[in-house]
Amino acid sequence: MTKPLVAIRSVSKAFGEFQALKNVSIDVWPGEVLCLIGASGSGKTTLLRCINQLTMIDSGGIWLDGELLGVREEGGKLRRLTERQIARQRLKTGMVFQRFNLFPHKTALENITEGPVQVQGRSLDEVRAEAIELLRRVELTTKADSYPSQLSGGQQQRVAIARALAMKPMLMLFDEPTSALDPELVGEVLSVMKELAQSGMTMMVVTHELGFAREVADRVVYMDHGAILESGRAADVLGSPREARTQAFLAAVI
Amino acid sequence: MRAAPTLAEGFPDLSQIQIAREIHWRRWLAAAAIVVVLAAIARAFAAGQIEWSYVSRFLTAKVILEGIVNTMVMAVLAMALGIILGVVVAIMRLSPNPVLKSVAAGYTWLFRGTPLILQLLLWFNLALVFPTIGIPGLWTARAVDVMTPFLAALLGLGINQGAYTSEVMRAGMLSVDAGQYEAAQAIGMGRLRALRRIILPQAMRVVIPPLGNEFIGMVKATSLASVIQYPEVLHNAENIYYANSRVIELLIVAGCWYLLVVSILTPLQMLLERRFARGTARINR
Numbered sequence: 249m250t251k252p253l254v255a256i257r258s259v260s261k262a263f264g265e266f267q268a269l270k271n272v273s274i275d276v277w278p279g280e281v282l283c284l285i286g287a288s289g290s291g292k293t294t295l296l297r298c299i300n301q302l303t304m305i306d307s308g309g310i311w312l313d314g315e316l317l318g319v320r321e322e323g324g325k326l327r328r329l330t331e332r333q334i335a336r337q338r339l340k341t342g343m344v345f346q347r348f349n350l351f352p353h354k355t356a357l358e359n360i361t362e363g364p365v366q367v368q369g370r371s372l373d374e375v376r377a378e379a380i381e382l383l384r385r386v387e388l389t390t391k392a393d394s395y396p397s398q399l400s401g402g403q404q405q406r407v408a409i410a411r412a413l414a415m416k417p418m419l420m421l422f423d424e425p426t427s428a429l430d431p432e433l434v435g436e437v438l439s440v441m442k443e444l445a446q447s448g449m450t451m452m453v454v455t456h457e458l459g460f461a462r463e464v465a466d467r468v469v470y471m472d473h474g475a476i477l478e479s480g481r482a483a484d485v486l487g488s489p490r491e492a493r494t495q496a497f498l499a500a501v502i
Numbered sequence: 503m504r505a506a507p508t509l510a511e512g513f514p515d516l517s518q519i520q521i522a523r524e525i526h527w528r529r530w531l532a533a534a535a536i537v538v539v540l541a542a543i544a545r546a547f548a549a550g551q552i553e554w555s556y557v558s559r560f561l562t563a564k565v566i567l568e569g570i571v572n573t574m575v576m577a578v579l580a581m582a583l584g585i586i587l588g589v590v591v592a593i594m595r596l597s598p599n600p601v602l603k604s605v606a607a608g609y610t611w612l613f614r615g616t617p618l619i620l621q622l623l624l625w626f627n628l629a630l631v632f633p634t635i636g637i638p639g640l641w642t643a644r645a646v647d648v649m650t651p652f653l654a655a656l657l658g659l660g661i662n663q664g665a666y667t668s669e670v671m672r673a674g675m676l677s678v679d680a681g682q683y684e685a686a687q688a689i690g691m692g693r694l695r696a697l698r699r700i701i702l703p704q705a706m707r708v709v710i711p712p713l714g715n716e717f718i719g720m721v722k723a724t725s726l727a728s729v730i731q732y733p734e735v736l737h738n739a740e741n742i743y744y745a746n747s748r749v750i751e752l753l754i755v756a757g758c759w760y761l762l763v764v765s766i767l768t769p770l771q772m773l774l775e776r777r778f779a780r781g782t783a784r785i786n787r
Contacts, residue, residue, distance in 0.1 A: 352782065
């Protein structure tokens with residue numbers, strides 16, 4: 249019996265008056281590709297950000313690889329972990345942002361080597377060889393010495409994916425990775441993600457690309473007003489949704 | 503509307519005709535007027551009671567040269583102290599820790615809120631408050647021996663500069679997109695490492711022009727240290743004119759040196775700006 253890689257239990261999060269997540273529970277299994285869909289403000293991005301602790305949850309618990317995130321139990325109480333412990337937990341996840349967030353003062357190659365060298369303390373020679381291999385994987389071998397400002401949006405996002413993979417994460421989180429791209433550049437990023445999914449990486453993808461979800465996702469989760477309304481096989485949720493609100497959303501998007 | 507394959511008539515081809523150069527006669531007139539005014543001022547000074555031979559003789563006098571060296575040494579050291587303090591205080595100010603935040607805000611409030619010359623006088627006269635200073639049991643000294651004009655000027659100018667520089671650094675750090683900090687966190691960086699590797703290098707690009715401004719201000723602010731006997735160029739020029747009464751001549755000498763130093767600093771700043779502009783679209787071709 250395998251265990252879920254991510255176990256999310258009764259997680260809630262509010263930003264002031266706004267309840268972003270309401271009592272969310274879900275499991276993500278090793279090797280699974282999970283797509284999160286829903287209207288903006290439905291909590292998809294917040295859920296993703298809670299998993300790598302860029303946002304701290306108000307209540308509930310998230311376990312990654314069996315380890316409770318952000319807090320530890322001590323004498324019937326929960327105590328927050330130190331910043332250093334949280335940084336260590338983040339190493340298990342790789343995050344890809346909507347706006348790429350590449351480091352503009354570093355080349356594509358330096359963006360990729362920064363984490364392994366500075367954070368994991370590995371030797372630059374060894375890391376550089378891996379980085380060049382990662383650039384080949386995202387088909388950007390010739391752009392190693394380019395700065396982000398010299399790359400197209402699609403190329404920047406592929407470098408960002410390579411940067412996240414360089415840390416050898418067990419889980420990749422994608423926060424609307426193609427939403428900031430010109431339409432003709434979406435395909436190249438999705439194909440890199442598809443290749444990654446086929447290689448067996450566990451992925452959680454917030455996306456509006458329903459075609460990608462249908463083709464690549466093992467499971468699609470529809471979120472609405474901070475809660476999971478419907479989840480199941482991609483063909484079921486996208487093809488014959490049970491909930492009226494899911495139907496309305498899909499009708500509006502397609 | 504008709505789908506016309508030919509272009510409509512009445513719009514002649516202008517592509518072979520050049521655009522004529524205009525004569526900006528009003529600009530010429532204004533320039534001529536300025537030249538006349540400058541000539542009149544130059545003539546007034548030439549005819550005035552200034553012994554120009556004194557200016558040229560003292561321009562390279564040993565005491566004056568020593569003075570300008572002391573001015574530069576003090577400006578560089580005090581600015582270095584100011585930048586170190588400024589970075590530390592800016593980081594404290596932006597930290598989530600309320601104690602660090604309050605300490606940083608208090609420092610800025612105190613040292614920006616009082617005149618620089620008053621702070622210099624206080625440091626120089628610290629012996630009046632604490633006749634002896636030191637670590638009990640280990641080392642003690644008389645404050646008058648420790649608080650030399652050099653040290654008082656360095657502390658006064660540097661600590662005051664730190665209060666201003668911290669605000670410049672804070673502005674630079676706030677100018678870096680919040681996504682940069684999140685991306686650094688996402689690859690496992692702690693707060694300090696993210697600041698050092700990711701945020702500060704990007705902030706530098708923004709803060710160099712205002713820091714250049716601050717440094718030029720510092721070069722001139724060192725002249726205030728003349729009141730606490732620090733032998734910078736203005737202090738030495740004053741000492742000469744106390745002896746020979748050539749007040750204006752020596753003030754002109756000091757002024758020339760300040761202008762020269764500031765003129766050299768401007769191209770240096772541009773070199774630095776280029777260094778930190780790596781990766782920005784405006785430099786890449």
